[in-house]
Amino acid sequence: MASTAAVPFWRAAGMTYITYSNICANLVRNCLKEPHRAEALTREKVHFSLSKWADGKAQKPVLRSDAPAV
Amino acid sequence: MAMAVFRREGRRLLPSIAARPIAAIRSPLSSSDQEEGLLGLRSISTQVVRNRMKSVKNIQKITKAMKMVAASKLRAVQGRAENSRGLWQPFTALLGDNPSIDVKKSVVVTLSSDKGLCGGINSTVVKVSRALYKLNSGPEKEVQFVIVGEKAKAIMFRDSKNDIVLSVTELNKNPLNYAQVSVLADDILKNVEFDALRIVYNKFHSVVAFLPTVSTVLSPEIIEKESEIGGKLGELDSYEIEGGETKGEILQNLAEFQFSCVMFNAVLENACSEMGARMSAMDSSSRNAGEMLDRLTLTYNRTRQASITTELIEIISGASALEAAK
Numbered sequence: 001m002a003s004t005a006a007v008p009f010w011r012a013a014g015m016t017y018i019t020y021s022n023i024c025a026n027l028v029r030n031c032l033k034e035p036h037r038a039e040a041l042t043r044e045k046v047h048f049s050l051s052k053w054a055d056g057k058a059q060k061p062v063l064r065s066d067a068p069a070v
Numbered sequence: 071m072a073m074a075v076f077r078r079e080g081r082r083l084l085p086s087i088a089a090r091p092i093a094a095i096r097s098p099l100s101s102s103d104q105e106e107g108l109l110g111l112r113s114i115s116t117q118v119v120r121n122r123m124k125s126v127k128n129i130q131k132i133t134k135a136m137k138m139v140a141a142s143k144l145r146a147v148q149g150r151a152e153n154s155r156g157l158w159q160p161f162t163a164l165l166g167d168n169p170s171i172d173v174k175k176s177v178v179v180t181l182s183s184d185k186g187l188c189g190g191i192n193s194t195v196v197k198v199s200r201a202l203y204k205l206n207s208g209p210e211k212e213v214q215f216v217i218v219g220e221k222a223k224a225i226m227f228r229d230s231k232n233d234i235v236l237s238v239t240e241l242n243k244n245p246l247n248y249a250q251v252s253v254l255a256d257d258i259l260k261n262v263e264f265d266a267l268r269i270v271y272n273k274f275h276s277v278v279a280f281l282p283t284v285s286t287v288l289s290p291e292i293i294e295k296e297s298e299i300g301g302k303l304g305e306l307d308s309y310e311i312e313g314g315e316t317k318g319e320i321l322q323n324l325a326e327f328q329f330s331c332v333m334f335n336a337v338l339e340n341a342c343s344e345m346g347a348r349m350s351a352m353d354s355s356s357r358n359a360g361e362m363l364d365r366l367t368l369t370y371n372r373t374r375q376a377s378i379t380t381e382l383i384e385i386i387s388g389a390s391a392l393e394a395a396k
Contacts, residue, residue, distance in 0.1 A: 007319070008315075008319070011319075016256055016259055016260070016326050017322070017323040017326040017327055018252045018253075018255055018256040018259070018326050018327065018329075018330045019256055021252075021327065022249060022252055022253070022256075025249070026249075043245075043247055044247050044248070044249035044250070045244040045247065045249075045250065046244075046249055046250045046253050047240060047241075047243045047244050047250065048238055048239065048240050048241045048243075048250065048254055049238070049239050049240045050236060050237070050238050050254075050257055051236070051237050051238075052235065052236055052261065053231070053234040053235055053236065053237065055232070056231035056232045056234075057231070058234075058237060061239070063240075064253060064254075064257070
């Protein structure tokens with residue numbers, strides 16, 4: 001990479017583009033007027049459980065729930 | 071053993087037999103007992119068939135209900151899957167799809183369902199993932215699995231548990247949405263190192279046709295390397311870049327966003343295929359239950375008629391014997 005310019009502030013903070021765009025999207029959603037705002041916020045619910053594997057065994061699953069764009 | 075069970079059932083069925091002393095039934099030597107046994111057995115077999123018919127009917131009800139549920143869920147998810155196709159198409163137009171690219175670190179993302187009873191869609195993705203593993207593994211090459219969904223996890227656990235790095239379940243609890251999938255994509259990106267991500271899922275064509283599909287997402291470094299070689303990716307240089315960002319940064323952002331978009335589409339397509347497969351599986355199982363029910367009804371009626379006929383013959387011949395004795 002030929003980059004010498006400073007990396008964007010959000011990447012310096014350890015975010016990926018996805019997290020960054022999610023935060024932006026959430027900000028936009030919060031700007032909606034009321035009936036639409038609640039609807040948009042309830043639509044984007046996060047729920048899944050993720051477990052890392054080591055030595056052929058699943059470790060304790062981490063539940064990611066209802067925290068859009070942490 | 072079976073006879074004993076039949077006799078016991080027969081006693082419950084025919085109170086007239088049950089009223090007789092049990093000792094008589096226990097000794098099978100006397101002729102009258104044998105008759106009773108046969109009598110009990112005859113009506114008992116209809117009882118067994120009747121129970122069987124009842125259970126088949128209940129199963130048919132359940133499969134029909136499951137089919138209805140799958141059909142209505144399918145309708146909801148199908149529209150969204152079709153709309154989400156617009157998300158990855160620009161990326162494929164820009165970056166191309168390189169399923170045959172040869173890289174050191176491949177990560178196979180296998181998408182499957184959490185629940186079963188949906189035909190062969192989970193075993194096909196697992197088969198394709200294994201084929202990808204064989205194609206891409208070799209000396210100095212590494213393949214790892216990220217598994218979404220309970221079913222593929224259960225199958226992959228048997229033979230490739232050492233290559234699994236991440237597994238994700240309970241994705242379908244809420245209706246699928248982009249925020250959820252992007253958080254998932256983010257988690258996957260943070261936890262694996264890759265040169266190429268290969269997402270394996272069932273692409274939804276129609277209610278009865280699902281194509282196991284591989285979408286490839288390359289890491290920014292590989293995209294840059296490929297674009298230097300030329301070909302489809304070589305056209306990237308003809309794009310002007312606005313703002314202070316470099317090509318590398320842009321590519322990294324693009325690759326990350328591409329991954330989350332492709333994942334979103336893949337998850338939706340897979341959910342759609344799952345519902346379609348469940349629908350057709352449940353349809354055929356309720357049809358099978360119907361056929362079985364028909365066969366059982368036929369047997370039931372035939373035995374019932376036979377026993378009625380025998381009883382009639384017994385009565386008539388008994389009556390005529392009395393007549394002759396007079």
